[in-house]
Amino acid sequence: MDDSYKNQFLKIAHRGASAYEPENTLRSFSKAIKMKADMIEFDIRLSVDERLVVIHDTKVNRTTNGKGYVKEKTLKELKELNAGKGEKIPLLEEVIELAKTKTRFVIELKEYGTEEMVIKLIKENNITDDVFVVSFKKRLIKNIKSLEPRIKTGLIILYTFNPLKIINECNADALAPYHLLVGRQLIKRVKNSGKYLFPWTVNNAREANKLRVMGASGIVTNKPDLC
Numbered sequence: 001m002d003d004s005y006k007n008q009f010l011k012i013a014h015r016g017a018s019a020y021e022p023e024n025t026l027r028s029f030s031k032a033i034k035m036k037a038d039m040i041e042f043d044i045r046l047s048v049d050e051r052l053v054v055i056h057d058t059k060v061n062r063t064t065n066g067k068g069y070v071k072e073k074t075l076k077e078l079k080e081l082n083a084g085k086g087e088k089i090p091l092l093e094e095v096i097e098l099a100k101t102k103t104r105f106v107i108e109l110k111e112y113g114t115e116e117m118v119i120k121l122i123k124e125n126n127i128t129d130d131v132f133v134v135s136f137k138k139r140l141i142k143n144i145k146s147l148e149p150r151i152k153t154g155l156i157i158l159y160t161f162n163p164l165k166i167i168n169e170c171n172a173d174a175l176a177p178y179h180l181l182v183g184r185q186l187i188k189r190v191k192n193s194g195k196y197l198f199p200w201t202v203n204n205a206r207e208a209n210k211l212r213v214m215g216a217s218g219i220v221t222n223k224p225d226l227c
Contacts, residue, residue: 010218011226012106013037014201015056019222022084023063024054026098033102037224039132040099041106044092044114051075052092052117056110064089092118096125104130108156115143122151138170145171154198164189176200176220179207187215202226
């Protein structure tokens with residue numbers, strides 16, 4: 001992602017157009033693309049046979065008709081589950097194949113041990129400039145940056161006293177704070193340091209516009225048609 005994007009207000013589709021379609025499915029990502037999302041955001045975990053699957057929770061219980069931990073199931077077992085409206089749990093490579101050249105990517109890593117495989121797929125698909133790799137885990141972000149400095153990274157936070165210090169410590173390019181933490185001063189400090197700021201999860205048009213006026217780099221939203 002080149003620096004010209006710093007002058008845009010990016011709509012990042014949280015788990016796809018998840019207000020309208022089953023989250024983290026190809027159907028949800030296709031809907032987000034039709035709604036002209038600037039980026040799609042999704043979560044990565046490992047199956048027991050070490051395949052990169054797109055699912056948020058540690059267990060499949062909430063989002064599928066199955067039960068149990070993702071990390072204890074094979075890809076074949078995961079693919080047999082219904083993730084909503086007949087959709088299957090996608091592989092990372094399936095999401096990239098669907099969306100590359102149509103939108104850009106925010107890839108959230110949930111687990112250690114996924115870093116090198118994710119970087120390999122990013123490079124093989126020539127989307128290094130079209131990706132942010134993000135996580136709540138600071139060490140994961142540091143690992144990504146040390147393995148491939150060209151990939152932009154972002155730290156997701158729920159609460160912290162000194163967010164700039166923390167994102168500098170893990171060499172992140174972006175801060176993704178919970179939206180209720182975001183005010184004009186935080187936006188100013190982050191933007192002045194040359195970083196991006198993407199509040200999550202904003203599903204109210206009035207709030208989205210307020211954040212845009214204050215200078216946020218964009219929003220993470222379940223409704224990519226919000227504004």
